[in-house]
Amino acid sequence: MLAGRQLRAALTGLALGALTLTTLQGTATAATDTPVATSTHTARTSPVASIEAATARALARSLAEPAWQRQMAEAAVANKDVDLLALTAKSGAKRVKDFRTTLAEAEADVAEAKGLGKGAPSLLRVSLAGQKVTESALATTAPLVASAPADDDAKTIVAYDSAGKAHELDAAKTPDRPVYLVGVDGQKALAAGLKVVDEELAAKGIGTPATDEAHALSTADSGFWTTRIQSISVGDVQEPWFKGDAEIFTLVTGFGTDGKVRVDTVTMPYLDDENTTYYPNQILVNWSNYKYNLADAVIMEDDGDTNYSSLAKALAAVLLTITDQGAYIPLVDAIIDAMPTSWWTDDPDYVDSFYTLARETTGTRAGAAANARMTVDRYYVSAL
Known part of the structure; x- marks a missing residue:
């Protein structure tokens, strides 16, 4: 999507570069702790971005279920964008059912935040970013799960692993490992x-x-x-x-x-x-x-x-x-x-x-x- 702007003709974007991944302050932080700052300046409050971030944390925890992790890997490799609500309906695992309940609430919140009213289609999606990987390798890699920050100029992005620990990704460089990105179907x-x-x-x-x-x-x-x-x-x-x-x-x-x-x-x-x-x-x-x-x-x-x-x-x-x-x-x-x-x-x-x-x-x-x-x-x- 186009970078944020204020009625200006000359616009700026982030340059993509080499791949970098660092662990937050050298130590992973629990997902329940205070979220990591995504920018050196004051971040803009974003209802949709907050919903996406909460969904990313919940999805990361749910991937501790091996069968669900394999199912997610298969879907992510086969499709550019995966409808999370539809995919969770295909799993009977308790951890996935719990995630689906959270997801359904998030869908309702997104529809409300975007002023779509009742009857809105399912919007939350997950896509694969970072290093290309095969389905079999992805099923055993345990990728991090992240969502886009509200600020296009953010320097870092918070991603979570299946243990609920937070990691910091460089926002200007494509990560050197697979990352699941949670977002709205624009x-x-x-x-x-x-x-x-x-x-x-x-x-x-x-x-x-x-x-x-x-x-x-x-x-x-x-x-x-x-x-x-x-x-x-x-x-x-x-x-x-x-x-x-x-x-x-x-x-x-x-x-x-x-x-x-x-x-x-x-x-x-x-x-x-x-x-x-x-x-x-x-x-x-x-x-x-x-x-x-x-x-x-x-x-x-x-x-x-x-x-x-x-x-x-x-x-x-x-x-x-x-x-x-x-x-x-x-x-x-x-x-x-x-x-x-x-x-x-x-x-x-x-x-x-x-x-x-x-x-x-x-x-x-x-x-x-x-x-x-x-x-x-x-x-x-x-x-x-």
């Missing part, structure tokens, strides 16, 4: 979160489904024009080894056909690597939804603690104060102003913004923060 959380945003904004009358449905019927016979992303690249998507892929989304804003401000959410799951050009041929703006031939786009990223319900409420509180004056009004600044200061740390990070995209806009555009660059064309979606 793409699942993003999909569920943007659904919450859409529903809550619709409830406030911002781009309501009823309006969309009626307008869709009126354009069904004729088709509609769109702005399509032919290619896009984003600078500084580099992440330290303990972070997963970026979860990028875009808020497209303008005035709907009813004259009210509307927000359309667009996911960009392919945007993972920095300075890499992607060719998604993805529709960014459906112009049949807008009154004017101008719209704005704000590219953001979920960096962990995004509470989507709070995001929707913050957006609505600001956007509902803006009325149609008979001419297009750029809305990028209103969206940025809606974000609390704390959200520019490890919450929905600002990536870049594109002001006044026109229906006739084609060619390559650089974002206002010079961090994103995209080439767009006009694309007509014909009726069936």
